[in-house]
Ligand SMILES: *[C@@H]1O[C@H](CO)[C@@H](O)[C@H](O)[C@H]1NC(C)=O
Ligand SMILES: *[C@@H]1O[C@H](CO)[C@@H](O)[C@H](O)[C@H]1NC(C)=O
Ligand SMILES: *[C@@H]1O[C@H](CO)[C@@H](O)[C@H](O)[C@H]1NC(C)=O
C-alpha cells in the first residue's frame with residue numbers, strides 16, 4: 117500500500133492546456149496531484165483561480181488535509197411550514213464533474229444536520245438543481261418530520277420510520293421522518309407532533325438516515341449552458357465582457373513536473389496508510405466475529421422447491437445473510453447497493469443485490485417485484501426471489517458464470533477472446549432483451565441503467581440484461597416518465613435525464629445508453645483506442661468514430677477481413693443513431709434490431725455532435741429539426 121501511495125505522488129503529471137486570452141489565468145486545476153476531479157469553468161478553485169474564472173456560486177475549495185475537492189453547496193428545499201423556498205447548505209466532497217452533462221457527483225459530509233436548517237430563513241438563490249434519486253416509486257414526494265416524546269418502537273415492519281435523526285434529538289424527544297405520502301392514520305404517532313414537510317431533498321442528506329445509504333448525490337446545473345461546447349471537446353469560459361463563450365483548445369502542451377517528496381508528505385502518507393490498514397483489519401475482524409452459524413435446512417428446502425417451480429420466493433433478511441454466507445463474497449458495488457454471491461444449494465448459485473436508499477413501503481416494493489418476477493426472456497436475467505424486511509430490501513437473481521460485458525471490453529487480455537461476430541450477437545441479444553422490456557410485457561419497463569456492467573454473459577456468452585434495481589415501471593400508455601431523479605452512470609445517461617431542456621425522459625433514454633454500449637464495444641478494443649489516441653489526442657471517442665466514417669475513411673483498418681469490417685462499421689453507425697442528442701431522433705429497439713440484422717449497411721445518422729459554436733445559444737431543440745430527423749429515420753429503415 118505504501119509503495120502505491122509513493123508511486124502516485126511520483127507520477128505527477130500536470131497538464132496545462134493553452135487558453136484564450138480571457139481565460140489565461142484560469143487553467144484547469146485539481147486539488148490532488150494524483151487525481152481527483154479537474155476543476156475549470158464554470159467552477160473555480162478558491163485560492164488557485166481568480167473570481168472571474170468561475171460562475172457565481174460555483175466555488176470549490178481544496179481540503180489541505182486530504183487534498184479532496186470540497187463544495188459548500190446550497191440548494192433550495194421547500195419547507196411547507198413557511199411556504200417558501202429555503203436554501204439549505206451542506207458541505208460535500210466532489211467525486212466527479214461531468215462538464216458535458218452538467219452534473220456534479222458529490223458525497224455529502226455527515227454533520228451538516230440539514231433538517232435543523234429548514235426552519236431557518238435566508239434567501240440566496242442556488243444555481244444548482246438538486247436531483248433526488250428515486251428507486252421505485254414515490255419520486256420527490258418528500259418527508260414529514262415528527263417530534264416524538266421518547267423513541268418509537270412497537271411498529272409494524274412496513275411502518276418503520278426513518279430516524280431518529282440524531283442531530284435533532286433534544287432530551288427525551290426524538291425526531292423521525294416518514295415519506296409525506298404515507299397515510300398518517302396508520303402510523304404509531306400518538307406521542308408525536310408534526311414538525312414540517314421537507315421536499316426536494318434526498319434522504320442521503322437527512323442526517324441519521326444513512327445506515328444503508330452509500331449513495332452519491334447528483335446536482336445538475338442548468339446554467340450556464342456549455343453542453344454543446346463541451347461535446348465538441350472545447351471549453352466554456354467568460355470572455356472579456358463577462359459573457360459565457362465557447363473557446364477552442366488548439367493543442368495540448370504537456371509540462372511534466374516531478375514532485376519532490378517532502379518528509380512531511382511521506383510521514384502523512386505512512387500515517388494514512390497505517391490507519392487505512394488498521395481500519396481494514398478492524399472491519400475484517402468485526403465481520404468475522406459477526407458471522408454466525410445457523411440451522412438452515414428447513415428453509416433451504418423451501419427455497420429449492422420454489423426455485424424448481426419457478427416461483428418467486430420471499431426471503432427474510434436473515435435468509436439473505438445465510439444465503440450469502442454473511443455477505444462474504446462481494447461481486448460488485450453499484451450506486452444502488454452491493455451485489456453478493458450466494459448459494460441456494462451446493463449447485464444453485466445466485467447473485468444477491470442488497471438495495472440501499474429505498475423509499476416507499478414494502479407493499480409497493482412487493483407489487484413491483486411481482487411484475488418483474490413475471491418477466492421471462494432469454495436475454496433478461498431471471499429474478500429468483502426478493503427480501504422486503506423493514507428497510508432491508510434485496511433482490512435475488514440467477515447467477516451467471518461469465519461476469520459482465522464490461523470485463524470483455526476493457527483493453528485487457530479478455531477483450532481479444534471475443535470475436536467481432538460474437539460481439540454483434542451480444543449486441544443483438546441485448547437489443548432483443550430491451551425490446552422485450554420496452555414492448556413485450558403488460559407494462560413497459562424502462563431500465564435506466566444500461567451499461568456494460570449490467571449486461572451479464574452466460575457460459576455461452578449469451579447476453580442477459582441485468583439489474584432492475586433502477587427500473588421504474590410505467591404503463592404503456594404513459595410512455596413519458598416523470599422523473600425528478602438522475603440515475604444511471606455518467607457517460608451512459610441520456611442528456612434529457614439530467615435536464616428537461618433536451619427532451620422528455622422515456623424509453624428513448626435507454627436507447628441512448630444502449631448506443632453508448634455499442635460504441636464502447638468498438639472503442640473498448642485496444643486497437644481502436646490506440647488508433648483514436650494517436651489520431652486525435654483529446655477528441656471524444658464517439659466523435660472520432662463519426663468523423664472517420666464521415667470522411668469515408670476505413671475505420672476498420674485494424675480488422676482482419678471484410679465481414680468483420682462490416683460488423684465494426686454497423687455497430688458504430690447503429691450506436692451513433694442511438695446517441696442522437698434529442699430523444700425524438702433516436703430509433704426504437706425494433707428498428708435497431710432491423711438495422712443490426714439488415715443485409716444493407718444502415719445509412720449514416722446526422723452528426724450527434726453537431727452544435728452551434730456559441731455556448732450562449734440556448735438549447736437548439738426546434739420541433740422542425742427533430743421532426744426532420746425522425747422522418748428520415750423512419751423512411752430509411754422501415755422501407
Ligand atoms: C496535497 O497536494 C500537495 C501538492 O498540491 C502535496 O504537496 C501534498 O503532499 C498533498 N497532500 C496529501 C495529503 O496528499
Ligand atoms: C420537540 O418537542 C419538545 C417539547 O415540545 C421540544 O422541547 C423540542 O425542542 C422539540 N424538538 C425539536 C427538534 O424541535
Ligand atoms: C405535508 O405533506 C402532506 C402530504 O403531501 C400534506 O397532507 C400535509 O398537509 C403537509 N403538511 C404541511 C404542514 O403542509
Ligand SMILES: *[C@@H]1O[C@H](CO)[C@@H](O)[C@H](O)[C@H]1NC(C)=O
Nearest residue numbers: 167168169355356357358359
Ligand atoms: C467582469 O467582472 C469582474 C468581476 O467579476 C469585474 O471586475 C469586471 O469589471 C467585469 N468586466 C466587465 C467588462 O463587465
